Amino acid sequence: MNDSIHPSALNGLNFNINDALPDPAFSGTPPFEELARPETVLPSKPQADAPRTLNHRRLAQLSASPVARLLVGSVTVLRAWQLDLELPPPIHDHLDRCLQAGLRDEYGQTLDLDAIHIGFSTDHAPEVHSNGEERFERRLSLRQLGRAVLDPAAFLAFKRCAEPDRVLRDDLPGFTINAFFRQLISARWTLEYEQTLSHFWARHRDTWQTLARLSFLDGLCRLGARKRIDKEGYALALDVLGLDAFPRTVAQLRQGRRRRGSSVCGIALNGRIIPGVFHLKARHTGHCYVHVLGQHPQCREYISDDAPWRAQSVLDALNASEWHRLHLQPGDFEQGLTLTEPVDDVFTLLQRAQEAFCTARLESGDAHELLENDTTDEDDCVVMPILPALTLIGALNHWHDPAQMPQRVPTPLKLANRIMRKWLKHQYDLNLDPRQVFIRYLRGTSTTPWGRPSIAASNVMFTPDETPVALDQALVDNLRLRAPQGYDDHGGRWVVYADPSAEGHWTSRNELPIHADEVDTCLASVDLLSLMHRRLERFWRGQREATERALCSTLIGQALVSLKSGGLSIDGFNLLTAAMQAAECQTPHASLQWSTLGFYVSTGLPAESDCPSCVGLLLLRHKDRPGGLLFQAGQKQPFMEFRDPRQLTAHLAHAAGDEQWRRTLLNHMPARHHARLTYILELWAGTRQPPEPVSVLRPWLEPLYRPHTHKARQHTLCEMQVDGPPAAFICQGLQRNSQYDAEDSIVTDREVALRNWTRLAERLQLLLAPLALLIPAASIASLTAGAATLALHVQAARLPGDREAERRQVLFAILSLGLLQMGPATPRLLRAFRGISVSNPLTRQAVPVPPSRGFNSWLERSTASRKTILKPFFNDLGPLKTWTVAGNATFGTEPVRAWKLGRRFLLWTSEHRQARTLVVSSHGYYLPWSRTSAVPNGTELRTYAPHGHSLVDPSLHRVVSQKVAPYSMLNDTHTLPGPRTGELPGAPDADILMAGTPLAGRIKNYTLAKFQSDRYESYRQISHIVRNSHQPSPGSDLPAVAMDVMTVRNRFGMPNPSLEDLFAELHRCGIHYDRILLLHCRCSALSSLLGRAPEFVAPPGSSPITP
Template sequence: MNDRSSSCSTSGLDLTSNDTLPDGSALSVSPFAERVRPAQPLEPAAVAPSEVHTLNHKRLMRQAVSPVAELLYGSVWVLKAWQLDLAFPPPIVSHLDQRLQETLQAQFGAPLDIDELHIRFSTALEPAVEADGRERFELRLTLRELAREVLNPPALLALRRCAEADRPLSASTPKLTVSVFFELLTEARWTLEYEQVQRQFWEQHGDTWEMLAKLAFLDGVTRLHSRKRLDNEGHLLAMDALGLKRFPQHLQDLQPIRPPARSIVCGVALNGEIIPGIFHVRSNTTGHCYVHVLGSTPQCHEYISDDAPWRADKVLEAINASAWHRLNLSLESAQTLLKLPAPADDVFAQLRVAQERFWATRLTGVDAVESPDAFIDDDHAALMPIEPAMALVSALDHWQHHESLLARLPTPLGVANRLMGQWLRQMSPGFDRVPLKQTHTATTDPQRVFVRYLPGTSRTPWGHARIAAANVAFTPDDKPVTLGQALMRRFRALRPQGYDDEGGRWVVYADPSGQGTWSPEAELNISAAAVEAYIQGIDFLEHMQRRLDQFWQQQRADIERSLWSTFVSQALLALKSGELSRDSFNFIIGAIEQAQQVSLPQTPPFGTTRIRWSAAGLYVSNGLPLSSDCPPCVGLLMISAPDQEGGVLYQAGQSTPFVAFSNRQQLISHLKAAAANPAWRETVLNYMPCRFHARLSYILELWGGVRAPAEPVSILRPWTEPLYHPDTHAARRHQLCEHHVSGSPMGFICEGLRLNSQYDAEDSIVTDREQALSAWIQHLDRLQLLLAPIALVLPAASIAALTASAASVALGIQAANLPGDRQDERRQVMFALLSLGLLHMAPATPRLLQAFRKLAAPTASLSRGIGRETARGHVALPARRFGDWLRRATQTRKTLIKPFFNGTGLMKTWSVAGNAEFGTSAVQVWKLGRKFLLWTSDRNQARTLVVSSHGYYLPWTRTTAIPNGTELRTFAPHGHELVDPMLHRIASQSVRPYARLNSTQTVPGPGVGPFPDLLAGDTLMAGTSLPGRIKNYTLAKFQSEHYESYRDICQIVRNSHQPPLPSPLPATPMDVLTVRNRFGMTNPTLQDLFGELHRQGIHYDNILLVHCRCPAVGSMLGRSPSFVASKGPSPITP
């Protein structure tokens, strides 16, 4: 993986490999196998033109289907193995060469050719002896060869003594002399730097090395056992060395290793040092001993030792049989001592420490001049025990082993064809009219058996020429459908209604071509009624849900594993092609490690916070206004850290599966560019249920700029777009929502695919409840049409029509709650509710009230009769309380039409009688237009009018002129809500106004001001800076039954004309104006009020505006400030 030219093909993972997944062209739309493009090598190595790179596909296939490879499929350890190989330090000689060039460049400022510059050495006393016995007294070394001698300090010092006279080594760098170069080598600490690199490698990747060593051991034991080179006892003891009783099912079984129960496992020590790559296993019950040697050619040497715990000669034979140990260990020393150390619970951790020490000791004691190839196989020295596992990981990279799980997913049409095929085979003995020898396959294949309605030769409508038929007209569809489609649609052989079809009938026939072409000789002796009876006896949706649940229970683990395998493969290919950087690759490894709950190192490389997985979602309309859904796109997963803005986006099924982004804006930019690609949009839609395809395709086209957004509903009111089309508004603003993925991300994708299959089944299958609701809704709609003309005349028919409409709405609500995509039903229910409320209930309200009065009339008469009988029996009536006398104002009113006090216009009015016993006068109520009620005394009109209502203004509200000769008084500043000062306090002149306005000037009330400037003062007092004008506030009804009721208004009007208690202020008669609240009528404004008063010729000297002056939007959101009117005497001249 490091692309080292000196590395052996079996010592690491090969980057220049065949990186194409099988059947890649067909996987762009499949959730279970991802399409990837051929990757380029990360660091392409120079290959001779004559060299042909070939792959042994049979060997790769054997490795890919091995038991250990099955454990590695979809595991994070595959990526960690690549991470180990990428982080593997270069050979020491490469490190020395690189540091030499960097040091010379830094000190002398010019690039030097370390292979051309050389130093000569000569000696007369200590010549070098060649292999043939000749002596050499002179030596010529290049700077590269001389720099490698820092590994052998005594040899470097000896060469320094024999070096030639001091001279510049290069004409371009006169400062670089022989003595200076030797001083540079003496002071260099390149070997210590390399030791530090080695320590960091083992600290970061030691756990990966141990896991790969275990997998290499498992692979070797499995191969030896399959080839009969290891008996069953040896295989069981080998599993016991890993703390297992049988071959592991998951890689988690290897972490951590439990102490062996049936054997004693220990390493082999040479002169007190553990030998890497070899350990000894002895049975606790028998004398069987096994010496396991790791490496590319695993070996297991078996012997029996009954008398001693072990035999040194057998262990020595096993060491000598290993080529690697013969090359790297010296057994010819006289002080050689071979022994077994104390048993270890985890022998692989012991082997890792031994390998680390062995690799470190190679840095000293080797003469680079005498043996220049001593460090050529540096990778093989460190990776020897894990070479089989690395080869397996490389084989998984070459040979992807994916099962076609999508083809086994049950589909509604496939299950329906299977059920109807079984029924056809049961009915096949009855096929008398069709020879079975010729058309047996066609007659038992439900995809080639059709049912359709054949229209007759003539039609006769029901009813009379002058009297229309009252039955619902229904015409059967004559389009042929297969038996599987008939089961999905819950076929019913309905006869025509509303007319007689002469010769029309249902037929069941076979068509071998599958086109549905009917011919008389192809008819089967199966009636459509039999097909309907069989279909009606099957709850197909429940059957389909059981099949789907069974499939996902059995295949969920395999599907999730296949998704993980694809994810891992795509991460490797993205790294090789350069789409992923090393940092992003390490970030993905950390995310998978946490998702798969693999034991983490003590100090995680990305901090202690957990990496967050989330799914991107796009807003999609749900059929209702003011709302939209944001379903998660299971094919778009985001990997991010909580304390970082950037992350990695995983696009399942795309040609570029991984995209790294540094912030959210960069993510949005990528999605905008990707959404312009039709293939990208199609792949995203394949991970979503079919119910979202149409709308989501439109939303993605808006994201990519492929389609221009539709014009808003109102160009003058663009703010209505979020109300009517919230998903389009979100797409134009490129808004995303994130759904947190709590468990396994591939499990999340599996769950999304499961729900997609369930939703698609619910959308395509018709249930009996759906048919029943549809039929009853049609009957109720027909009933409403029949009752509509009668309801205009008969009150009982009006009540029946409303009941039918309400029942239709109730059934529509039930239909909207059925399984499946019910956007149309929900929209229909909304329109039905609006129709019922606006079109049916509102016009019918007076007629309904009149009808209920007529229905209640006999009861009232009966009650009056019972009352008279009671009076005759001299039964004493209960005494009335004082409150009952005051509530006598609520008598049945008698409306008259008479002129107002000034006699200018006729108005509807009624009188609220007073109480003669308490001396209260009557109150006259006038209908001022259709939206106001004017409360006055029954004797005369007052000169002061109190307007008691709610008030607000809208952003587009204008101003209105103040009537001439009228003074307006407001009790709150503009833009504020008015805390209710109580109407009786206003009438008693105990509340001070905020401002007084007339047609010429604006004057602040007592204690108001000063203002920052004149413009601010006019705006707060009048709502505008224009003189003689006021903001045209919208008024609404303020009164209710329990708060400032009409009884209270009557009492306040009486008291203003006849004060019941003495007051320091002179009595000021006041009239009160209220706003009516009628269904279907808009709220009036101040301009409407002034216009109605002018139209009736009514004039007031003072009008007190007791209402809020806040903005409607601010009041709805609770952001408008409140104002409390100050209390105090405020006399008004009567």
């Protein structure tokens, strides 16, 4: 609370020494660890008088109060802090601040209100002291005159008796006495304070009444403990609160209804109800009680059979209260003390009385008190009846809880330890810890393999693991004691022994009289997962309420610490209080919404990611505001306010780089997500380099192959709405985590059986695989075994627990089964496609490239690394994807550039210019339904084989060197034979042989396919050919005619292009060539598939091409 406001009420306690978060070691531990109360080492006896020790003793006493335990985890704590933060200052402080601010605004300087004085004198109305002394002169400071406005009559009298007008400060000529009085008269400071007070009561009226009930209940507990009230009075006092017994929650104080067993009245003085006191009388007896609220509660009991009440007893109670003696002004006692009419809710009456009392003090200022600075009693004007509750709230250590929840949550090892301990005690009367009892396999002295040397038994080989396993861990792992298979182990056996060191060391003296088969029978008879589910359900059903209350207490305590340390602003604190109050009342707020954050992690399957909710990251948003409040459970900085989503993302990216922050976050997550979430958080923080993208030019592939990595690089979060209170959501998350961890760690009988059957099915499938290629029956049996393996994998993927590996194995099994089904048809399909794409293996035979050595080693890197970029073509039309094949500066060679035309063509040009001649190097064929294509306008086409023939590879470099004569030359008007072409038949057969069609200006629309490979006409060779054509070496016989090369690319899922597609792609890119040399076969696909296509060898010769 505002500790400086109530120093007397807090009995000298220094709460600054207690307003700190726990040690950082606690913030990175499991979710309940921050609730644990650290051991407080009290000073030794010589330091017993230290203030810190006294504070801790007082705090311990206050924390042990029943009302303090009632407040743990209640939103009333936050509302009380709101009340204290918004509590109006005393009226004198308000007037001093307003006067200081008014003078600074008027004169531009901060003036010392106590250093400037004004004199006053009178001849007719002197000031008379209590000793009879008269005083005709007085000097008052500006502060005293500013406070005198509360007494208008006295203030006007001071104005009349003021000294003549003069300048109050030499450096401020306008600052005169008359100007100062005019400023005070025109000010409306008292009205402003009255409006502030009215707003305070309108906002915190319900909170004040709740704190008054708690204060009364605390005083009742103290009176009962000191035997200051009898049982009947205690019961009647509880009836005032509408209770039959001490409440369990604060909500019961607001929901209780009185039983009408007593009459409750307020006490009025001169017609005004006195705050902080009420009269209680039993209806059936004459017992009456006068209760006085405050830091020192009182209860005066008396018996009044005849009169309705006794005024003297009420006066005695008021005189015993220091606060009432200071503030009550009996006056002339015209009406004296009276009782009000009986009321149902006396605390509403007391609140109204307190509000009226605070307002009345503004109208009844005493000039003597104002001038003497007698304001020591102003601080507790509003909070006097609720001081006990405020003291308890200020003393509570909200972030601590004595319950050790992590040790109480059941775990599989704890349950297995208890089961095996009972089994050892019941069966063998051994009081041993199962963690110190081990079972292991001891190898024998010799072994004898099964089978014969010619027929080994390796297919059934099994060797038991000799690692010692504790009995509780053996039950969790569902250990099966299997004998060796595939060989005889002479002297080998399973032993059960005890090791006090719990390290598993075996000696013959430590063996226990327990047969291993009995242990195996015990392990097989226990369904640990079902027992664990029932145990967890029973635990959380009994501990849910306490856990939620502890979590709520932790959240409230961390909010208070963040508020005091500056990590939480007043607006954020008010937002959190409103949300917590709506959650406690179970009435959803119309504008506030809780949500939880999550990070996308991998599921092991392509194009799929999972987003588990992080229980330790809760988000509170207002629907009309872009920002919000982030709660980080267990972190050093519990609350973080953000203005927009970008600031939230930046905070999470920075926090993810802190290992302690990541560890604390993972403590609120099931173990199955730890590894994947750690990887994603490191990507978020930038401490781990992201993997290389699948394709730089195809960024859309990364969301398909690695969606979790893509979203982590984009800093994408998923936000899920939370229904209900945040503490209940965190409790549900912790319960779910405990169930997940149990399912992940416990091995069931069904899992063991599926694992064994899967191993047998896979072994059978492996044995049948070679026979399936030769024997149809074995192929059917292999498919059956594959289907059985797939069914077993599906069953394993449906087991409880984290089954990511099993789901991935199901996908692999489906793919494997599909390949087995396609197995018989695969060779025929391969032969068919090979026949279509390659006309004859001998028609275009590549020249073998010798391994490059010495001088040619630099050529190996020519196309090794590619950096594809977007760049405009030489005609500056559209940007194309391209990469550069670097030259060599030592030999003066120019680089070569490869351009991607669409997705099916690759154009090889020089780095600096485009040639006027293009060579198309590819396979070619036509289909029965192939049509014709128009020859591009202004372009001459040259073919190197007649229509219907396959072309024997003349080698690309010989064609570029013009050492091969073309068969025909076509343009958009006529068709001509080549210079070495023999005699042709008459038209139209000649046109068909040259163009594939008798139509002038057209050519058969041949289908093109990729011809290049690593063994012949590689991309490295093409780059050298293009480079030499553009830059021939000195003394070379190559012509000075530059040529570009066009190749075809294989694209999965796309048909082969045609000549028409090639011409269209060149036209689309705005690329024109004067000559296009078509270096491909022109045979029928069907003839090539049957091996009947005639071959044609291009004749040597030259056909000069003008540059």
